[in-house]
Amino acid sequence: MDTGSADIRQRLRALPALAGPFPPVDFSCAPASPQDLFLDWLDAAIHAGIREPHAMTLCTVDEAGCPDARVLILKSVDERGWHFASSGHSPKGRQIQAQPAVALNFYWKELGRQVRIRGVARPLDGTESAQDFLARSLDARAGVLLAKQSAPLESPAEVGPAISAARKRLEADTGLIAPSWHVYAVAPSIVEFWQGAGDRLHQRLCYQRDDGESPWRRQLLWP
Numbered sequence: 076m077d078t079g080s081a082d083i084r085q086r087l088r089a090l091p092a093l094a095g096p097f098p099p100v101d102f103s104c105a106p107a108s109p110q111d112l113f114l115d116w117l118d119a120a121i122h123a124g125i126r127e128p129h130a131m132t133l134c135t136v137d138e139a140g141c142p143d144a145r146v147l148i149l150k151s152v153d154e155r156g157w158h159f160a161s162s163g164h165s166p167k168g169r170q171i172q173a174q175p176a177v178a179l180n181f182y183w184k185e186l187g188r189q190v191r192i193r194g195v196a197r198p199l200d201g202t203e204s205a206q207d208f209l210a211r212s213l214d215a216r217a218g219v220l221l222a223k224q225s226a227p228l229e230s231p232a233e234v235g236p237a238i239s240a241a242r243k244r245l246e247a248d249t250g251l252i253a254p255s256w257h258v259y260a261v262a263p264s265i266v267e268f269w270q271g272a273g274d275r276l277h278q279r280l281c282y283q284r285d286d287g288e289s290p291w292r293r294q295l296l297w298p
């Protein structure tokens with residue numbers, strides 16, 4: 076081990092993690108559906124003033140089975156699941172088309188909370204995707220219209236003119252919709268709520284989809 080890696084280990088170990096204090100949660104009165112508990116926790120994150128509480132990590136796998144991850148914005152939550160929007164032409168869009176099994180992760184560090192979701196991502200119908208596209212700013216729509224997200228860029232000088240041309244098309248036709256834009260819903264099969272604790276006695280509640288009378292089975296997990 077060289078001195079550089081010893082130094083970074085010491086510096087990392089000195090950084091606090093899960094410093095808290097975090098109030099304990101009472102999972103005994105958790106609602107029957109994970110969506111309802113998620114919305115309670117999201118409200119708590121918003122009220123705590125957490126920046127971008129609707130930012131989440133989406134994990135996908137590519138055709139070779141290699142995992143990939145990136146941050147996205149949560150668009151909605153309903154009985155269909157957790158929604159996000161992106162280009163179907165992007166790497167994530169192509170990965171989901173080939174393998175719709177995905178995972179989502181939210182981390183609200185000021186509350187010591189994370190939510191882990193596993194499920195299947197499916198594009199919603201064209202009307203919902205079109206509405207989402209039209210609700211975006213002109214700049215955001217122009218970027219999507221190019222349909223080049225994550226494609227190799229030969230020179231930064233290419234970006235400005237391409238965006239200007241896309242803006243002009245959108246200004247000339249305000250109803251123009253990028254066909255590649257999709258809202259996806261992640262239909263959950265497992266959702267875990269994780270409340271961290273400074274003493275590491277974390278509290279965990281897992282909802283697992285069940286074919287029985289209630290659609291969800293709730294199970295506490297060891298820290």
Ligand SMILES: Cc1cc2nc3c(=O)[nH]c(=O)nc-3n(C[C@H](O)[C@H](O)[C@H](O)COP(=O)(O)O)c2cc1C
Pocket residue numbers: 127130143144145146147148149159160161162165166167168224225
């Ligand atoms: C806070 C934040 C929010 C983002 N929101 C979105 C989003 O809602 N949709 C999206 O396509 N990309 C979003 N991005 C960009 C993605 O992280 C990613 O870079 C992009 O979608 C390309 O991913 P891909 O190459 O895996 O397809 C966001 C990035 C950050 C940091």
